[in-house]
Amino acid sequence: MIRSEQRPSEPFVAWAQQREAAQLGMWLFLAGEAMMFGSLILVAWFYRLQHPDGVAEAVAGLHFGLATLNTFTLLTSSLLMTLALTASEQASERRLRHCLMGATLLAALFLACKGLEYSLEYREGLLPGFAADSPLHLPSARLFMNLYFIATALHGVHVLIAVGLGLWLYLGFARGRLQGHQASTRLEMVILYWHLVDGIWVLLFPTLYLVGR
Amino acid sequence: MSSPSYLHRQGLLSWFLTRDHKRIAVLYMITVTFFFFVGGLAASLIRIELVTPNGDLLTADGYNRAFTLHGVIMVWFFLIPSIPSVFGNFLVPIMIGARDMAFPRLNLFSWYLLLGGGLFTLLALLLGGVDTGWTFYTPLSTMFSNGHVVAVICGVFIAGFSSIFTGINIIVTVHTLRAPGMTWMRLPLFIWAMYATSIILVLATPVLAITLLLVAAEHLFNIGVFDPRLGGDPLLFQHLFWFYSHPAVYIMILPAMGVVSELITAAGHKRIFGYRFVAWSSVAIAVIGFLVWGHHMFVAGQSMYASLVFSLLSFLVSIPSAIKAYNWSATLYKSDLTLHAPFLFALTFIGLFIVGGVTGLFLALLAADLHAHDTYFVVAHFHYIMVGAAVAGYFGALHFWWPKITGRMYSQLWGKITAVLIFCGFNLTFFPQFLLGYLGMPRRYHSYDPDLQFLNVLSSAGASILALAYALPFFYLLGSLRWGERAPMNPWEAAGLEWRVPSPPPVHNFDAPVTVDFEAYDYSPEARRDPL
Amino acid sequence: MNERFLHLWPEQASDYAVSVDWLVIGFTAMMALFVVPVFVALWIFIWRYRRGKKADRDHRPQSNLPIELAWIILPFIGSLVIFLFSARLFFFARTPPADALEVQVTARQWMWKFQHQGGQREINTLHVPARRPVKLTMISEDVIHSLFFPSLRIKQDVLPGRYSMLWFQAEHSGTYQVYCAEYCGTDHAAMLARLVVLDPGDYEHWLQDNGSAADLISQGQDLYRQYGCGSCHESGSAPPLAGVFNRPVRLSDGSEVVADDAYLRDSILLPQKQLVAGYLPVMPTYSNLLDEEAVQRLVAYLRSLPATAFGDSK
Secondary structure, eight states, X not given: OOOOOSSOOTTOSSHHHHHHHHHHHHHHHHHHHHHHHHHHHHHHHHXXXXXXXXXXXXXXXXXXXXXXXXXXXXXXXXXXXXXXXXXXXXXXXXXXXXXXXXXXHHHHHHHHHHHHHHHHHHHTTOXXXXXXXXXXXXXXXXXXXXXXXXXXXXXHHHHHHHHHHHHHHHHHHHTTOOOHHHHHHHHXXXXXXXXXXXXXXXXXXXXXXXXXX | OOOOBTTOSOSHHHHHTOOOHHHHHHHHHHHHHHHHHHHHHXXXXXXXXXXXXXXXXSOHHHHHHHHHHHHHIIIIIIIHHIIIIIIIHHHHHHHHTOSSOSOHHHHHHHHHHHHHHHHHXXXXXXXXXXXXXXXXXXXXXXXXXXXOHHHHHHHHHHHHHHHHHHHHHHHHHHHHOOOTTOOGGGSOHHHHHHHHHHHHHHHHHHHHHHHXXXXXXXXXXXXXXXXXXXXXXXXXXXXXXXXXXXXXXXHHHXXXXXXXXXXXXXXXXXXXXXXXXXXXXHHHHHHHGGGOGGGGOTTTTOOHHHHHHHHHHXXXXXXXXXXXHHHHHHHTTTOOBOOOHHHHHHHXXXXXXXXXXXXHHHHHSHHHHHHHTTBHHHHHHHHIIIIIIHHHHHHHHHHHHHHHHHSBOOOHHHHHHHHHHHHHHHHHHHHHHHXXXXXXXXXXXXXXXXXXXXXXXXXHHHHHHHHHHHHHHHHHHHHHHHHSOBOOSOXXXXXXXXXXXXXXXXXXXXXXXXXXXXXXXXXXXXXXXSOO | OOOOSOOOSOOOOBHHHHHHHHHHHHHHHHHHHXXXXXXXXXXXXXXXXXXXXXXXXXXXXXOOHHHHHHHHHHHHHHHHHHHHHHHHHHHHHHOOOTTOEEEEEEEETTEEEEEETTSOEEESEEEXXXXXXXXXXXXXSSSOEEEEEGGGTEEEEEXXXXXXXXXXXXXXXXXXXXXXXXXXXXXXXXXXXXXXXXXXXXXXXXXXXXXXSSOHHHHHHHHHHHTTTHHHHTTTSSOOOTXXXXXXXXXXXXXXXXXXXXXXXXXXXXXXXXXXXXXXXOOOOXXXXXXXXXXXXXXXXXXXXXXXXXXXXX
């Protein structure tokens, strides 16, 4: 199925108009996401300030090394997506596909490491609902661990969606279905989303792992 | 003969797979009407129970589930979507000279989200329901509730995305699809109101999403975030919840205010007085509305100083609303007024909104709130705004744009009767509740002091009149589809692009691209009224 | 309470209630000032400018900056004035006098429990003397409740895990209705109580008739001994408790707090929450042994300890 590239989709009358709309729409969506994660991060900070000792106990048990590796993975993935954009502007198809695939694979790697981290935490008895066996003494430490799980799981869902979007784009470009204006608009929107996902991690990582270590 | 109307193509699939904003608006209309009646049924149960001081109709638990159902359905599945998703969707593209919304498929998806979320919630509410109140205060909802808390939360969570996507669609449409010459200061005030509402939809609803997520997680896994025994804080829930829910009440009233601006100018055949003030007041309400959530928590355990700040800000947020009320009244000066049904609804709105707004200020007064908080005074206040005003706005919009949406005229007499019945029934229902509240009758009580029965009986009697008034349009509006005369292009002789396309409009709204070189509310003798 | 056909205004059981009513009346009057002209104008315009009626419709104003500013600024100034009066009253309502009579309140689904300093315990009834300030320290055992005295025009939410405060001074003897005002589950509407205000002489009689052998403080002392608190707190391996109430305490993280009611309660139920500097964090929690009322008694006892209790303090 070959898409007709003759006109922008209804109701737009010009490509610039459609592109502007797509960008504005994506920025608004990202603003909403920022409000959602922002509230969650504020909740985490609130409890940090309320229970510094419990939080310290929880944070000491987190897998700092794995998370740092994950941070680099995600940031590199974001970098590759930006390079994909450059490749697209320079009409270099092959490089574009490689950057897309690289970014997607790195995001998938992020998820794999996160899964590894969760499985380690499961074995340590830290998952919510297993409080009876929890190695953490302070109730507020357990609370902070639970917040950690919710925040990282929600973020993980967003990374999963990013992986899906990356794959969708890659296949679109590889099979020649995505071309011209529509392609670059979609690429830009996915890159914006990618940056949000890694931007949230940049805030989440210190909040959960770093401060008070 | 111009192109066929948007209602022309038949078949269920053409409706369920439509991308036409006008059809989606009609789908929403049917959906919110359904939820309105469900919520209304719950309200009837409540008012019938309250005719007698003892809890004899329902058990205590049954009553608690009834008022929870009433609140959840009315807030999230009627009030919040009502005007934005029905009239916003129908009118925003036409009013700005566009062929459709910016994201038609997202628009349809938003409808499915509301429908799905709503049906799921309704199912949960009927299969036993939830007894937490629509406000889900913790730790009651997280640790002590016996009910389908998580199921109801899921339904509301899904519907929240409908809100967010609708908001995104409206903002992007207004930014990118205005016809050439349609500058910001030439936009109808309805568009300004919808734009301001959409800002709130996009920025506030995600906070509700995370709040509900945390309540569900607490309920399922006892994560501790709102449990003091685990170091959590129940008050944190209230801050998170009201940070969304206060702006949410502006989602419910701003669109109705936009409607009233249209109704007043059309009835008076005159430009609005103080266009810029009214336009910017919508934005001011949206912005300041984010800063007042603490006025729901004056007695909750919030610090005195925080309460003082929130009280002051609450007085501030009333100013833009007052500006609107004054400007609407001033618009009627030297107007050329036709007293048709839509205008009567606008009058109903203004009268009831002023009472609701002033009593809101009463509650913003700290010392008064220490007494009136969580009593029937609060119930009366918010019903004056959300039902008296907002629903009057919705009905006003319905009566004003019905000819445009359906291509049929309805009986003016019945429309006016409905407006008057609503005004009288509403005041009889809710004014006694101010007295009940000040006398100390708390809210969410199904049994009360026998001393208070007379006022409660008055209130329930009024409710029966209201019920009749709300049911009436169902008959004469639907009846008009069969027996009403065909509507002309501009039955009200109003200004606005929507009155220069056929009733009902063609699929793509305008047969030729639109250029705008006139101001909004152009009622000068030289004003253009020819079809576009 | 009198059974009346139509009740229009609640009783005023305190001077504060009278002040609130005046505030409310003043507010209504001011609002009428700003609102009635709107209604009058609306009716006049609707009557005069109906279509078909001859009227001067020339020179229609589209906007008028002075008028706009007037109806923004004037109501705002009026609101500020009334806000200030209300703020003053609010401060008064939230600041208990130092000599107030103290009563401990515990709320639970769906009843109210009151403990007087003299050890008298009541359920769903509260006896207080007239013309003396009474301060309630309240806590919930489960969900959020709210203690509401309509005749006093006050209420305050009662939270789990945290003390909240309400104070009042009732002027006239009588019996007044008390409600739970925060939805708290199935029998929320049945969680009622009565406030019985007695003239001072009658109150003394009531105290004697209902007194228990021990007052709140000695009950607390019994608990202190029963749970062996002294084995650590009087031996030097735990912070000394003589004179602890309202004393500044240095915590292990370097910050300093004042040992108020909330601090004492948390130290008993959540000892790990705030660790005192220089001591090992070995105190066990008593949350599974002591309910809120027991904690209230212990706290009353600890508050009574002078700095010279237990002989030499280390």
